[in-house]
Amino acid sequence: xxxxxxxxxxxxxxxxxxxxxxxxxxxxxxxxxxxxxxxxxxxxxxxxxxxxxxxxxxxxxxxxxxxxxxxxxxxxxxxxxxxxxxxxxxxxxxxxxxxxxxxxxxxxxxxxxxxxxxxxxxxxxxxxxxxxxxxxxxxxxxxxxxxxxxxxxxxxxxxxxxxxxxxxxxxxxxxxxxxxxxxxxxxxxxxxxxxxxxxxxxxxxxxxxxxxxxxxxxxxxxxxxxx
Amino acid sequence: xxxxxxxxxxxxxxxxxxxxxxxxxxxxxxxxxxxxxxxxxxxxxxxxxxxxxxxxxxxxxxxxxxxxxxxxxxxxxxxxxxxxxxxxxxxxxxxxxxxxxxxxxxxxxxxxxxxxxxxxxxxxxxxxxxxxxxxxxxxxxxxxxxxxxxxxxxxxxxxxxxxxxxxxxxxxxxxxxxxxxxxxxxxxxxxxxxxxxxxxxxxxxxxxxxxxxxxxxxxxxxxxxxxxxxxxxxxxxxxxxxxxxxxxxxxxxxxxxxxxxxxxxxxxxxxxxxxxxxxxxxxxxxxxxxxxxxx
Numbered sequence: 294x295x296x297x298x299x300x301x302x303x304x305x306x307x308x309x310x311x312x313x314x315x316x317x318x319x320x321x322x323x324x325x326x327x328x329x330x331x332x333x334x335x336x337x338x339x340x341x342x343x344x345x346x347x348x349x350x351x352x353x354x355x356x357x358x359x360x361x362x363x364x365x366x367x368x369x370x371x372x373x374x375x376x377x378x379x380x381x382x383x384x385x386x387x388x389x390x391x392x393x394x395x396x397x398x399x400x401x402x403x404x405x406x407x408x409x410x411x412x413x414x415x416x417x418x419x420x421x422x423x424x425x426x427x428x429x430x431x432x433x434x435x436x437x438x439x440x441x442x443x444x445x446x447x448x449x450x451x452x453x454x455x456x457x458x459x460x461x462x463x464x465x466x467x468x469x470x471x472x473x474x475x476x477x478x479x480x481x482x483x484x485x486x487x488x489x490x491x492x493x494x495x496x497x498x499x500x501x502x503x504x505x506x507x508x509x510x511x512x513x514x515x516x517x518x519x520x
Numbered sequence: 521x522x523x524x525x526x527x528x529x530x531x532x533x534x535x536x537x538x539x540x541x542x543x544x545x546x547x548x549x550x551x552x553x554x555x556x557x558x559x560x561x562x563x564x565x566x567x568x569x570x571x572x573x574x575x576x577x578x579x580x581x582x583x584x585x586x587x588x589x590x591x592x593x594x595x596x597x598x599x600x601x602x603x604x605x606x607x608x609x610x611x612x613x614x615x616x617x618x619x620x621x622x623x624x625x626x627x628x629x630x631x632x633x634x635x636x637x638x639x640x641x642x643x644x645x646x647x648x649x650x651x652x653x654x655x656x657x658x659x660x661x662x663x664x665x666x667x668x669x670x671x672x673x674x675x676x677x678x679x680x681x682x683x684x685x686x687x688x689x690x691x692x693x694x695x696x697x698x699x700x701x702x703x704x705x706x707x708x709x710x711x712x713x714x715x716x717x718x719x720x721x722x723x724x725x726x727x728x729x730x731x732x733x734x735x736x737x738x739x740x741x742x743x744x745x746x747x748x749x750x751x752x753x754x755x756x757x758x759x760x761x762x763x764x765x766x767x768x769x770x771x772x773x774x775x776x777x778x779x780x781x782x783x784x785x786x787x788x789x790x791x792x793x794x795x796x797x798x799x800x801x802x803x804x805x806x807x808x809x810x811x812x813x814x815x
Contacts, residue, residue, distance in 0.1 A: 408691070411691040415691075422673075426616075426666070426669060429612060429613060429615075429616035429665075430616050430618070430666065432613060432616070432617070498619050498620065499619070501620050502618065502619075502620065502623065502666065505670060506670065506673075509670065509673040509674065509677055512677050513673075513676070513677055513680065516677070516680045516681065516684060516689065516694070517691065519684060520680075520683070520684030520689035
């Protein structure tokens with residue numbers, strides 16, 4: 294029987310993983326993109342034949358500026374409230390804070406409270422408050438900027454996220470939850486004050502004043518968890 | 521102190537071994553930048569017009585026109601400071617020159633004004649040919665803005681606790697309480713400003729009045745904290761705190777009026793009645809701000 298099109302024979306090769314590339318049609322007018330299957334047999338990515346664009350691109354996280362090793366270093370330094378390592382926080386980034394706020398929101402969600410928007414608003418207000426008060430207190434020698442302030446407030450939110458997780462297992466309204474709140478707020482305050490005083494070159498005599506401001510901020514956040 | 525701090529910074533440049541091998545290439549340059557920034561206070565690393573508004577030059581140009589209060593015109597050339605706002609707000613940096621000792625003593629003066637043995641007048645010093653007041657570090661009677669802001673924050677947090685223990689806490693309720701607190705502060709400022717205008721001298725700086733008005737939140741926060749512990753303490757502590765605030769305001773406003781008024785109008789009975797009215801008006805204000813039961 295005469296076929297209108299020439300259909301190639303399909304041959305199933307048992308050892309080959311990749312499909313056979315379809316043959317080019319005879320007429321040159323049709324645009325046909327040939328898929329270059331790459332050197333590795335297990336690769337399943339198709340790349341357009343533009344020279345050197347895909348393999349040369351940096352990894353996605355690096356392109357976004359998220360350095361996971363640095364985030365992990367900063368997190369582990371915050372987990373120790375007694376020793377404040379300020380040099381790790383010299384380079385402020387916002388991806389760690391974003392992660393901690395998402396975790397906080399997630400644990401609040403597990404407790405039945407939808408607080409993601411509230412967290413966003415409260416963190417903004419708290420950052421602006423801390424920025425204004427700290428720069429006015431420190432005077433000419435204070436050099437805190439908003440980006441670094443937000444980064445510090447966000448990183449010190451880690452104890453609050455831990456509190457939110459732990460409060461899922463503790464009965465509501467008991468003494469345990471208030472005691473835990475006190476301990477974790479003090480942890481947050483101590484780390485935040487230490488970092489602020491070291492990084493933004495404030496004097497030691499203002500430490501108590503800055504500490505009270507941070508304490509107010511984190512007590513406000515603990516209210517979200519307790520009630 | 522300065523040398524000790526710079527030597528500490530220098531020590532930090534020689535890196536101590538940290539727990540993890542993080543890349544620290546940017547840190548060294550930042551630390552050197554800090555060191556340079558501290559020794560030369562005019563080199564501001566961040567080109568930040570909003571930041572410049574806060575830490576102005578210590579002995580910059582002094583703008584006349586506000587009586588005994590010297591308003592310092594900040595040395596930066598940003599648009600913000602050249603606008604009219606700088607005429608109505610005196611330099612906010614002045615109100616934040618505080619330290620621990622000042623805060624403790626000022627809290628004692630606010631909460632127990634009867635026990636303040638010293639005088640209530642502010643100390644003046646001649647700065648650049650004009651008479652200006654000493655900053656709060658050197659003068660217990662100078663107004664500051666740190667205590668009002670912190671007291672307001674404390675008030676909001678304690679109100680949140682009160683709502684929570686009543687079982688009615690939601691974030692919206694806390695925002696509502698914040699708005700109420702701000703409205704109360706605004707009404708207090710209006711009251712004080714109205715008093716000054718009706719007695720003929722409206723030239724006190726606005727931030728002074730804001731500061732005097734904000735001191736009310738310290739007594740209020742203390743009362744609300746005591747109410748959390750024992751609910752009946754509210755009934756005697758709240759009138760007591762209103763009375764203390766009334767006495768404090770009367771004594772402070774009298775000194776403010778003294779400096780502004782003409783000599784033949786001092787000690788008039790009209791002045792006394794208005795000051796008494798201001799003291800009595802503290803009671804309903806405190807009761808309104810302290811009411812969290814109805815939500």
